[in-house]
Amino acid sequence: METAYNLIGAGLIVIGGGIGLGQIGGKAMEAIARQPEAAGKIQTAMIIIGALLEGLAFGALLLGKN
């Protein structure tokens, strides 16, 4: 039973992380389309936020695994 909860939790984490990454990527695309000359800065900020989100999702996955 506990394993089932863990799996459901892992699924929820992946859904949440996916929504978050989609938001970051989409907004970054919009921002680059509006201001192509700032593409480099936007990309760096995007990668940092993406990494932070990823760290959170992976952390939750690891905690959920045990």
Next chain:
Amino acid sequence: MYRAYLKTAFIALIFIASAAAQAQDQMGDYAYDKEIESDGGKINTKAEIDSYIDHHLKDSHDFHLFSYTNDSGERKHIGFPLPVILWSTDGPKFFMSSEFHHDDSGKVLVNKGEATFTKLHSKIYELDNGATSINFDADHHPTNAHRVFDMSVTKSVFGLIIIGLLMLLVFGGLAKQYKTKSIPTGFGRVLEPLVLYVRDEIARPNIGEKKYRKYMGYLLTVFFLIWIANLLGLTPLGFNITGQIAVTVCLALFTFFIVQFSGNKDYWMHIFWMPGVPVLMKIALIPIELIGLLTKPFSLLVRLFANITAGHVVVMGLVALMITLKAQFGVVGSTGLSVFLTLFLSVIELLVAFLQAFIFTMLSALFIGMAVAEHDHDEHHGAAEDDIDEVRERFV
């Protein structure tokens, strides 16, 4: 001069590889004794695949490249042993890991003086006084043995030593070239843009023009260490250095202490007495900021560890498709599918290897930058107090 260094490094690598090929151990008896967790046994079932992946993710005491069964039915393991250094109840002990004969289930006992050792799930246990074989409780935990203080040169330690030597040779050579030339030659031309990339894209914008030089040594070291370690993990040598939580904890601790020791007055002010908010809020923010201190390195270490672990698990899972899909697609079909998918994922992992090194360095630089940032003392906190003309000037 510099080329000579590189040649020496390559010759050393070739020498290690050939030594690996010669150090064959014949330990049919133990490998055939099919405990699931046995290292290098034949792999056919799902449980065996899972245990093999688990085994790969852990650190190991010997350097195992591959195994095969020869014509006379003996199981042969190709690899080379690494030194085991222990501090037992009988003092320090040194021996080679070949004395365990690839056993990983606590069957082979090694006697050294007063103490007896055995290896179980990639960890070395010392048997209690008077015990002649290891006993397990219901959860497969040993009841008459205890862990010893283990300082062995394990596979990951070996990998780190190789990376250290490689970096010393390559970057030492690069640094020496600048004494006589303004542009490096040979392999240095590949490295120079990477060093400049770390300086101009990571250190300068995040730490600031005035102070970045002091931290370049750390940032460059950590960047290339993580990158090379990640790339080594993609070779068939079976390294999993940045996938060891101990390694990432250590790297994150370095960043943590560097940030704390370079924090200036404003940095500590923002933690213990946040300017620009009401007094009650100041007090409420202290524990939050203190937790924030710890979550920063924690997220650094978990991100690196989990990314690399996840990558290795997926690659090994795709390699294992060869076995799990044999019944449905036949040998050729399943192998082809496995090779195709593994190739595809390996290319992504090449990107991840760089990205994780970049992210770790980038966030380290960002945290250092936060700690050393200098605030103008007449700077206002909160836009409401700003002169509207000044705001307009800034944005238009």
